[in-house]
Amino acid sequence: MTAIDVQLDPKLAIYDQVLPARKPWAKVIKKGQTLRIVDLGGNQAVDFLVYNADDTSERYSAPDTIRAQGNIFITTGTKLYSNDGNVLMTVLNDTCGRHDTSGGACSCESNSVRFGLDKKWQHACVENFLYALKDYGMGKRDMTSNINFFMNVPVSEDGTLEIVDGISDPGSIVDLRAEMNTLVVISNCPQMNNPCNGYNP
Incomplete structure (x- = not known):
């Protein structure tokens, strides 16, 4: 699908940040504003939560x-x-092609189950989310399903899922327009036990 009339001037950006590896980020993106996420190095998953900023019980x-x-999969036009049936954001532009909705966010618990008990204490996206959410008075009960931008989780004919090498190139972008005031929370995924970040987040 082609881009939906996206004309972004970087000089007019409200925020312009390079998020360090393995770190979280959270901001309110107001109705009508566009958030651009750029995969600077390629093959780097970005875990993403979004809430209604005016009533965080409404969420993706x-x-x-x-x-x-x-x-x-999520792509241009999605x-x-x-959970209340309202549109939080619209994907205006996606140069990657598709993004994951089913792989979930890595956590200390899932790391220990999937990769061994010695991995339990490795930093993970759920912990990043909780760290960022606390600044908004939110916690574990406010966690919801997430999107994994730039992550490749193909589904086979028999319905099985597998996290494989990413399909995003350096400089891949996704633009999202807020359709209401939104709280966006991002985890620059720290996972190093599977190929979602090329084993090098």
């Missing part, structure tokens, strides 16, 4: 988003639906 819903568009 993977099932509603998937059902509405009839596709498990509307990100909330």
Whole structure:
């Protein structure tokens, strides 16, 4: 799908940050503003949560988003639906081609189950999310399904999932327009036990 009339002037950016490896980020993106996420090095997963900034009990819903568009992947034109059936954000431009809705966020617990008990204390996206959410008075009960931008999780014919090498090149972008005041939370994924970050987050 082609880009949806995106004309962004970097000089007019409200925020312009390079997020360090393995770190979280959270900001309010107001209705009508556009968030651009750039994969600077390529093959770097970006875990993403989004909430209604005016009522954080309304948040991104993977099932509603998937059902509405009839596709498990996110790309240009996808509307990100909330648990209340409202559109939080719209993907205006995507140079990667598709993004994951089913792989979830890595956590200390999932690392220990999937990769061994010695990996339990490795830094993970859930911990990044919790660190960022605390500044907004939110915690574990506020966690919801996430999007994995630039992460490649193909689904085979028998329904199995596998996290494989990413498909994003250096400089790949995704632009998201806020359709209401949103709270966006990002984890620059620290996972080093599978290929979602090329084993080098």
